[in-house]
Amino acid sequence: MSGRMRERGRTINRKLKLLVMCLAIPGKILKINDQLATVDFSGIQKEVNISLLSDAKKGEFVIVHAGFAIEKIEEDVVTDIQGYLK
Amino acid sequence: MMKNIIEKINKLAEEIGRNINLMEVCGTHTQVISRYGIREILPKNIKLITGPGCPVCVTAQRDIDAIVNLALAGVPMATYGDALRVPGFFGSLNEAREKGAQVFDVYSVTEAVELQKKIPDLVFFGLGFETTTPMTAWGIQQGLTVYSAHKVFLPAMAALLQDKNINIDGFIDPGHVSVVIGTAPYDKLKIPQVITGFEMEDVLTGILLLLKQIKNKDTRVLNQYSRVVKESGNEKIQKIISDVFEIGDGEWRGFGVIPKSGLKIRKKYASFDAKVKYKNILDKVDFSHSKDPAGCRCGEVIRGLMESKKCPLFGKVCTPDNPVGPCMVSVEGACNVAYRYSK
Numbered sequence: 250m251s252g253r254m255r256e257r258g259r260t261i262n263r264k265l266k267l268l269v270m271c272l273a274i275p276g277k278i279l280k281i282n283d284q285l286a287t288v289d290f291s292g293i294q295k296e297v298n299i300s301l302l303s304d305a306k307k308g309e310f311v312i313v314h315a316g317f318a319i320e321k322i323e324e325d326v327v328t329d330i331q332g333y334l335k
Numbered sequence: 336m337m338k339n340i341i342e343k344i345n346k347l348a349e350e351i352g353r354n355i356n357l358m359e360v361c362g363t364h365t366q367v368i369s370r371y372g373i374r375e376i377l378p379k380n381i382k383l384i385t386g387p388g389c390p391v392c393v394t395a396q397r398d399i400d401a402i403v404n405l406a407l408a409g410v411p412m413a414t415y416g417d418a419l420r421v422p423g424f425f426g427s428l429n430e431a432r433e434k435g436a437q438v439f440d441v442y443s444v445t446e447a448v449e450l451q452k453k454i455p456d457l458v459f460f461g462l463g464f465e466t467t468t469p470m471t472a473w474g475i476q477q478g479l480t481v482y483s484a485h486k487v488f489l490p491a492m493a494a495l496l497q498d499k500n501i502n503i504d505g506f507i508d509p510g511h512v513s514v515v516i517g518t519a520p521y522d523k524l525k526i527p528q529v530i531t532g533f534e535m536e537d538v539l540t541g542i543l544l545l546l547k548q549i550k551n552k553d554t555r556v557l558n559q560y561s562r563v564v565k566e567s568g569n570e571k572i573q574k575i576i577s578d579v580f581e582i583g584d585g586e587w588r589g590f591g592v593i594p595k596s597g598l599k600i601r602k603k604y605a606s607f608d609a610k611v612k613y614k615n616i617l618d619k620v621d622f623s624h625s626k627d628p629a630g631c632r633c634g635e636v637i638r639g640l641m642e643s644k645k646c647p648l649f650g651k652v653c654t655p656d657n658p659v660g661p662c663m664v665s666v667e668g669a670c671n672v673a674y675r676y677s678k
Contacts, residue, residue: 268549294637298445301469303571310516315634316443317424317470320563322515 275322278309288313340539341376347546348378356502357545358639360386360492361509362667363533367550369524369676372534384501384639385672387491387589388487388509390463390663391417392637397625398484399423403431404615404620405482409435413447414460417665418555420658422625428585429458433615442468456480458609461671464488465515467599469572472579475607479526482609483600488512489520490596496526501639505545507531507538510560515576517568522555531559579604588661589634633660636669643673650674 276288276297286305288297290313298317299305311318348355359365365385368374374383386456387393400423406412419428419440429551432438437454441447444459451457461471462484475481488509495503505527513521513530521528521670527548531541537559544557558564576598585597600608610617627634630648643649643662655671662670 279513284341296445298443298470300473301569301572312511314466314511315447315470317473319466319469321339322562322570332379 273309278307284287337536340543344543347550348381351550354380355504356382356384357505358384358386359504359507361386362389364507365672367533367538369672373538385669386639387637389665389667392461392661392668393587394484395588396423397622400425400625401481401617403428406431406436406438408616411454411457412460413439413441413450415456415527416440420664421661425667444474446476448479451479458482461485465512468576472575474602477578480607480609483598485598487596491595494590494593504549507541513566515572516555518566519557525554527554530564563668589637628659631660633662635661643670
């Protein structure tokens with residue numbers, strides 16, 4: 250097993266642990282049925298309420314807390330931070 | 336990359352040359368910091384303190400005593416798992432269930448709304464900050480009856496800055512509260528702050544950004560978690576919350592009453608407010624014993640005044656299997672986290 254795969258394995262394990270503890274975690278929307286979406290968390294699928302998002306589409310990544318998607322995950326806007334660290 | 340960040344932290348810590356207290360106020364950060372042993376990697380003069388980020392922990396004993404009495408009086412109650420185990424003067428919700436009360440453990444408000452279709456008198460015990468308030472507000476809009484112990488987080492941070500018993504040099508702001516409220520509201524705290532993610536590298540970068548501000552005598556709110564946290568937050572959630580709730584005084588374990596930190600259900604939703612609907616039961620409850628259990632230092636732990644391990648009860652009479660106070664009950668509680676990661 251390559252180092253990268255091992256790292257990925259560890260990341261998935263960490264995320265699964267977080268899932269068990271119901272903390273906010275990222276997942277991918279697989280399908281949407283009205284207010285509920287099926288969201289994939291590294292292989293585990295769960296029904297998630299998406300009423301708190303103004304729009305959500307299949308394929309998007311969301312942060313989920315206590316059974317509800319609370320925000321979509323977008324590309325990092327890290328330029329400010331990188332500038333500050335220089 | 337990680338080594339590089341740690342080297343920069345060490346260098347800045349040396350340049351600053353005095354003791355620095357950084358506070359993290361989010362249960363998830365508390366866990367990440369303990370899981371990766373971040374406290375142990377940091378230079379000696381940089382101390383990480385756990386603040387009031389655990390919703391179950393800061394819930395006032397009075398609210399626990401109120402809901403346990405409702406359950407014992409025959410009102411069916413539902414709430415998140417951890418809240419069932421918090422011991423009050425009249426016992427915990429779990430103990431009320433053992434005495435025959437109807438008590439349900441739910442993973443989400445969606446489940447509580449479904450459950451209410453079968454049990455129309457069901458009351459959901461809503462607790463926590465901007466991360467759990469939106470779900471409760473949505474539930475009330477769907478017709479769910481709620482006992483609200485919800486709180487606004489920022490006033491607690493402001494109260495800590497006023498507290499002369501503790502000196503905080505910077506905050507790692509709560510990640511998912513920030514998802515909801517955005518970055519702008521933190522500006523008024525006038526202290527170095529960072530909003531960061533939940534991987535080890537995120538937390539270390541956050542610490543580095545705080546140290547850099549301290550050295551530069553800056554007081555900014557730097558957002559390292561911009562893939563999720565926007566400047567104005569999630570405006571749809573903010574609308575849902577303000578449709579259902581209005582600001583009132585909030586009672587916190589450890590702090591007592593913090594003005595304008597509580598969320599009351601608005602009059603237009605009064606028929607879904609358990610405090611109105613069951614006023615007759617609540618008025619008869621004797622709250623004179625609603626204080627921390629004997630010997631429990633949770634109130635000081637929440638405010639960062641005492642490390643969990645320094646509490647005389649820690650790990651001896653108070654363990655996750657047999658918790659004396661809520662800081663040992665909740666998986667986000669400072670004592671519970673310290674216990675699990677010290678093994």
